[in-house]
Amino acid sequence: MEAGSCSGSEGEAEGAGAGTPVRVRVEGSVFAVDRALLVQGCDYFGALFRSGMRECRQEEIWLQGVRAGGFLTALSVLRGERPLLSAQQLVDAVECAAFLQVAPLARHLADLVTSDTCLLLCQAAAVFGLRELYLSAALFIRDMYGDLAEEARALPDPVRRDVEALTPSSYVAVGTHSPSMEMLQDSFRTLCYLDEEAREWRHLTDLPTHASTSMAGVAVLANRLYIVGGVRGVSKQVVESCFCYDAWEDTWSVIPSPRQPRYNFTLVGHEGRLFAIGGEFERTLMSSVETYDVAAGAWSFASNAPWPVADAACAKAMSRIFLCFWRPMETTDIYEYVPSTDHWRLITSLIRPQSYGHCMVAHRDNLYVMRNGPSDDFLRCLMDCYNLSTGQWTAMPGHYVNSKGALFTAVVRGDSAFTVNRMLTLEYSILGDRWKPRREMKGFPRSGSVTTFLLRLPRASRNQATPPPDAPGPSPR
Missing domain, CATH: 2.120.10.80 (Kelch-type beta propeller)
Structure with a gap:
């Protein structure tokens, strides 16, 4: 991103436009979102709006590297909702939580670890680097390893070894x-x-x-x-x-x-x-x-x-x-x-x-x-x-x-x-x-x-x- 027209102190950059909506374009979708909501729950936008870069005053921000469905899930969690998600929605949400550093979304995904989702979430968290979610899913698998041993064979070898090394x-x-x-x-x-x-x-x-x-x-x-x-x-x-x-x-x-x-x-x-x-x-x-x-x-x-x-x-x-x-x-x-x-x-x-x-x-x-x-x-x-x-x-x-x-x-x-x-x-x-x-x-x-x-x-x-x-x-x- 280019350095732009934002001037003044970091506090002024953060306060400018706080509480006002910003349009976020993800893939082919545009979301109107309160800036304060993004700053409060998302480290990526918090750093962006304090950076003094041009984007901190733009009315529309183009977001790459995440899917629209994952960003929509992140917004719903930031607004206090607790959505249940399909398999594809889970993967998109993991990607979004990792890329944008959305801690509330990562915690919500940990709450969705069940016998139906633990293997998928464990692999996705390993790929995208969500350590806490990875550990939550791995511990769940270890606790149910007697029931999940057959399915766990499909895990990548390093992940499976991590799971087996844990204490139930x-x-x-x-x-x-x-x-x-x-x-x-x-x-x-x-x-x-x-x-x-x-x-x-x-x-x-x-x-x-x-x-x-x-x-x-x-x-x-x-x-x-x-x-x-x-x-x-x-x-x-x-x-x-x-x-x-x-x-x-x-x-x-x-x-x-x-x-x-x-x-x-x-x-x-x-x-x-x-x-x-x-x-x-x-x-x-x-x-x-x-x-x-x-x-x-x-x-x-x-x-x-x-x-x-x-x-x-x-x-x-x-x-x-x-x-x-x-x-x-x-x-x-x-x-x-x-x-x-x-x-x-x-x-x-x-x-x-x-x-x-x-x-x-x-x-x-x-x-x-x-x-x-x-x-x-x-x-x-x-x-x-x-x-x-x-x-x-x-x-x-x-x-x-x-x-x-x-x-x-x-x-x-x-x-x-x-x-x-x-x-x-x-x-x-x-x-x-x-x-x-x-x-x-x-x-x-x-x-x-x-x-x-x-x-x-x-x-x-x-x-x-x-x-x-x-x-x-x-x-x-």
Whole structure:
């Protein structure tokens, strides 16, 4: 591009025409776009409009190197939409995200990684150099490698080797424990992982002496397990000690406690932060929300939840946070918390009879809400599905046996859901409108309630060769 008529400081160049439309010509199409929208979400245009070059004041810009369909997808994502895309649209979008450095589009494409799209997105990201998308797709393939091995053979050899070098997610569980004493360390205070080949549970690590998993907040963020708060004893005395387990290093560390003591709350990890939502203190329900910035190591308050709530079911779908509230009884309200704007919004409500207990997990753009059946049959678990794209509820066919709480600890990995109780670990295949039992394994060898999650464990934990814990992961080729 030629240096042109833009004069003055960089700030003036950026401000000139900000908020005014510019025509962008791509192939045979012309798009009228707000300059501010392009500057905010696209590094290419941000640099262009600050460059002092002639194009920063032109009313029409010719754009080469991308397809019109990919640019149209980028605009829709920058405007806050979350479009579902065909195979060709995915490739065009990857090309556009890479060439124009559209970070929001790259994040949206990572949300579209499924068993149907992972191979295509992995190859496209490798070709165009979108590292984060490449890693997201490669990790997904690794988690489902048993099901995708045949299709994965079509991947280029360097890409396939990258995938095979990654560590898959492991199903991990911990029972409910109060803090211990140094001299009376309980041998049952352990984290265990599921050895899927042997179909049994194995010891991973011991809980720190002062850690509580009784009514504590438990969440995974960036392959680190966080245990926040909890209680000790029948008096429900709040435990202030909070801990972080680094799965790669196999080490525990202490983190600061929330500013508001709380227990029986929901903890969720998202984009470098933990969110502690609601809970109880001195037997009083709370609506307050705190967020922990992992990098800064500090807690701060966020917008209150819509209602006081304890132990709310939570799930993340398409990089969005959803909480399931019961208010009034037998009404399920699902709210979304939007961290970027720090506000809550009601997504949907469902009226359905229930007795007690519920759980929510996400798969693709579906939220699955599980609850006990009528009070006269509390061991029977019913399930409903809410689709975020269509806004429709569907009652799942059949009943799911809730033998001592198995389905209330569900975790989704790939196209599978894992549930566990003391007698049985059960893997379901998620088929959209139904869950089909797939594998049965040994139950968790501890009594009481169980919390489950996924961690990528160093292979030495499973008696295999160990990759360096700081390995950079796959690089696009």
